[in-house]
Amino acid sequence: MSATSAGPRRPSRGPSSPAPRLRRWLTGALLVPALTAGPGIGTAEGQLTAPCRIRCGIVLGAASFSFATGTTTAVGRLNGGFSRTTPAIALWSTSFAVSLRAGLALHEDGSRQRRAIYAAGLGAVGGALLAFTAESLMGERSSASRWAATLVGAALGVAVGGAAGMLSHDEGPSASPALSISGPLLSLPLPR
Amino acid sequence: MSSKTTSILAVLLLGACASDAAYLPMIGAPAPIRAPVAALYLVGDGGLDSPGRDAVLTGLRSDLERHLEIHPGVPALVVFLGDNIYDWGAREGYREEDQALLAAQVEALVDTSAVRGVFLPGNHDWAKGASYERGTTALELQQAWLEEIQGSREVGFLPGDECPGPDVLRIADGIHVFFMDTEWLLRSPEGTCGGSDRFYRKLEERLGELRGSRIVFTTHHPMVTGGPHGGNVGLFENGPFVYYLAVQAGLSSQDLMSGRYSSMLERLEKAIGDSGTRPLAMASGHDHSLQVIRMSGPHRPRYQLVSGSASKSSPAARIEGTRFASSSHGFMRLDFTPEGTRLVVFALRAEADAVVPVFTCPLSNEETETCHEAPLVGEER
Numbered sequence: 001m002s003a004t005s006a007g008p009r010r011p012s013r014g015p016s017s018p019a020p021r022l023r024r025w026l027t028g029a030l031l032v033p034a035l036t037a038g039p040g041i042g043t044a045e046g047q048l049t050a051p052c053r054i055r056c057g058i059v060l061g062a063a064s065f066s067f068a069t070g071t072t073t074a075v076g077r078l079n080g081g082f083s084r085t086t087p088a089i090a091l092w093s094t095s096f097a098v099s100l101r102a103g104l105a106l107h108e109d110g111s112r113q114r115r116a117i118y119a120a121g122l123g124a125v126g127g128a129l130l131a132f133t134a135e136s137l138m139g140e141r142s143s144a145s146r147w148a149a150t151l152v153g154a155a156l157g158v159a160v161g162g163a164a165g166m167l168s169h170d171e172g173p174s175a176s177p178a179l180s181i182s183g184p185l186l187s188l189p190l191p192r
Numbered sequence: 193m194s195s196k197t198t199s200i201l202a203v204l205l206l207g208a209c210a211s212d213a214a215y216l217p218m219i220g221a222p223a224p225i226r227a228p229v230a231a232l233y234l235v236g237d238g239g240l241d242s243p244g245r246d247a248v249l250t251g252l253r254s255d256l257e258r259h260l261e262i263h264p265g266v267p268a269l270v271v272f273l274g275d276n277i278y279d280w281g282a283r284e285g286y287r288e289e290d291q292a293l294l295a296a297q298v299e300a301l302v303d304t305s306a307v308r309g310v311f312l313p314g315n316h317d318w319a320k321g322a323s324y325e326r327g328t329t330a331l332e333l334q335q336a337w338l339e340e341i342q343g344s345r346e347v348g349f350l351p352g353d354e355c356p357g358p359d360v361l362r363i364a365d366g367i368h369v370f371f372m373d374t375e376w377l378l379r380s381p382e383g384t385c386g387g388s389d390r391f392y393r394k395l396e397e398r399l400g401e402l403r404g405s406r407i408v409f410t411t412h413h414p415m416v417t418g419g420p421h422g423g424n425v426g427l428f429e430n431g432p433f434v435y436y437l438a439v440q441a442g443l444s445s446q447d448l449m450s451g452r453y454s455s456m457l458e459r460l461e462k463a464i465g466d467s468g469t470r471p472l473a474m475a476s477g478h479d480h481s482l483q484v485i486r487m488s489g490p491h492r493p494r495y496q497l498v499s500g501s502a503s504k505s506s507p508a509a510r511i512e513g514t515r516f517a518s519s520s521h522g523f524m525r526l527d528f529t530p531e532g533t534r535l536v537v538f539a540l541r542a543e544a545d546a547v548v549p550v551f552t553c554p555l556s557n558e559e560t561e562t563c564h565e566a567p568l569v570g571e572e573r
Contacts, residue, residue, distance in 0.1 A: 069437055076443035081450030083379070084321035088443060092434065143423070144442035144449030151441055 056117050060103040063120040063158045066128075068096035070155020077148050099158065106166065116165035123161020128154035209426040211509035213418065213517040214569040217541065217550035224262050225527040225534055229364040231259055231266065232408060232526040236273030236477025238502030239293050239316060244521035245503035247540050249300040251547025252523055255538065256302045268307045269363050272297055273477035273499060274314020274375075274412030281317045281330030282337060294334065295341050297502075309347040310361075311338060314412035314477060315375045315446055324381045328354045355385035358395050360402075367406045367528050370398070370471070374413040377456045378445055392463045399467035406533060406557070407471035408526065409493055412478055413446075415457055416487060416496050418509035418517055419479025422448050446478075465491030472533060472557050473497050475524070481508035482522050482537050484515040484551065486563060494557050497535070499524045516551040516566045523547070532556065535563070 072092045082088040103120070106113035131153020135146050235252060238245055252270070259268055277293045294311075301309045317334060318327035335349040350371040351357030359371040372395075380388045399407070418424055425439050442449030448457070464470065471493035477500030485496040498508070501521045508517040522539035537551040553563035 065434070069434055072438070073441045073443060076438075077441070077451060080452035080455070081445030081447070082443055083445045085444075088438070142442075142449065142454070144440065147437070148441040151437060 059121040064099035066124040066154040067099040067158040071095040073151040119165025120162035123157035127157020210507040212507035213510035215566040233270040234499040234524040236500035237275040240503040282333035399469040409474040414476035418511040461491040480504035480506040486513040
């Protein structure tokens with residue numbers, strides 16, 4: 001007797017494989033910053049200063065991706081691995097959104113924003129290389145620990161590079177960074 | 193297009209797909225074994241209603257009938273290696289559909305005292321990463337359903353009491369099957385079943401007591417695998433790129449590379465090494481493929497058999513020690529005689545529209561190699 005005789009076939013009601021859910025979460029993570037762009041600025045692209053809109057956008061996206069992946073990797077590895085997909089996806093999405101917003105928040109000071117974003121990008125590459133080399137020199141390590149070290153190194157590089165780029169002195173309009181967070185119904189300049 | 197661009201594209205294309213070993217299937221069926229004392233069937237991850245699953249269960253039933261016809265009275269043990277109900281284990285609210293998934297597997301067993309079935313818990317039976325309480329509720333429900341639907345068949349759920357075991361069954365003189373709940377070991381819930389130390393101590397003791405026996409471990413999680421849980425995933429094949437990175441970095445406790453999984457394997461290896469008894473094989477599911485892998489080192493069973501494609505299918509790469517691998521739906525059978533053990537791998541062949549033998553080899557615990565690698569596609573037979 002097959003399963004059909006035991007009862008009618010119905011589609012499973014529980015969530016299926018992690019991939020479709022992951023795609024939904026990622027779409028959400030990308031939409032949140034775009035939807036929360038302020039009324040005076042319009043789109044996320046509008047929060048990137050000329051002349052580096054597309055290039056800055058790509059670097060900021062890549063740096064945010066590295067930051068989110070590294071953060072999730074650090075938390076996951078410290079706990080011996082995630083036993084469920086949902087907390088991992090939530091952590092990744094939040095870290096991604098935070099990092100992206102941090103880059104966009106500098107839009108009032110164009111040169112500082114560019115410097116911070118490019119420094120974060122360079123930091124990601126440098127951090128990843130440094131961490132991979134250090135992990136490889138630490139004797140017999142598993143491939144997973146090398147991957148994890150590289151990802152965490154990239155995230156640290158983004159944080160350090162971004163902060164260094166943002167805080168370094170320049171000839172720009174302000175000596176200290178001007179940050180502002182914009183939402184659909186709210187535009188709030190942060191104190192300097 | 194510059195050669196640099198071509199190289200980058202080539203790397204991306206090669207990495208885009210998971211590696212899948214292509215072995216030539218054997219021609220014909222292996223000759224019936226002489227004077228067997230027992231047969232052990234290994235069927236894993238059969239908890240999804242799929243056309244592949246129906247073919248595998250039909251093939252299992254006909255092979256059981258053939259076995260009983262050729263060797264009347266010779267006991268056959270069928271072990272379902274976990275993930276018996278996808279996706280969230282047994283749920284009271286979905287009794288009809290969840291119970292049907294289990295019933296289909298029970299009904300593949302021939303109703304005779306010579307055939308026994310044992311269901312092992314997998315991570316999905318533990319409610320897929322849900323809390324310990326939800327997991328044990330799902331396990332209890334599955335056990336209750338098995339009792340309800342087994343009829344006159346001999347069916348059990350091992351290890352019992354939502355503890356990791358090891359429960360040991362002697363299927364013939366000097367042949368023992370160990371049942372272990374590796375999902376419990378991965379979770380190691382504090383304050384339950386006397387803790388994981390107790391399990392590893394007990395395992396070492398039981399192995400020590402059975403020195404000289406042919407021992408087969410049955411678990412849901414394998415020790416080695418060339419499948420996705422061992423890191424064999426494509427760059428974009430299984431989801432977004434970040435999923436690929438997560439697998440490589442060992443972020444899921446269900447993957448061999450994660451901290452929890454690695455430490456479970458280390459402790460299992462230590463128990464085997466300290467006992468001085470090397471099991472013949474470890475039979476597992478978890479990855480949805482058929483793999484025969486010879487393992488090295490005295491602290492591991494001699495062979496890893498992955499039989500987890502009863503209802504799902506995923507790629508299996510050729511890794512160190514691989515003797516055969518296939519992403520087809522199927523199951524495995526071990527034939528025990530007083531002198532030796534023979535493995536037969538059955539897989540669904542599209543051209544035959546049936547589950548047929550595709551690989552066979554003798555398994556021995558000796559250092560001398562007895563199970564030779566199947567020819568790869570493109571190689572001379």
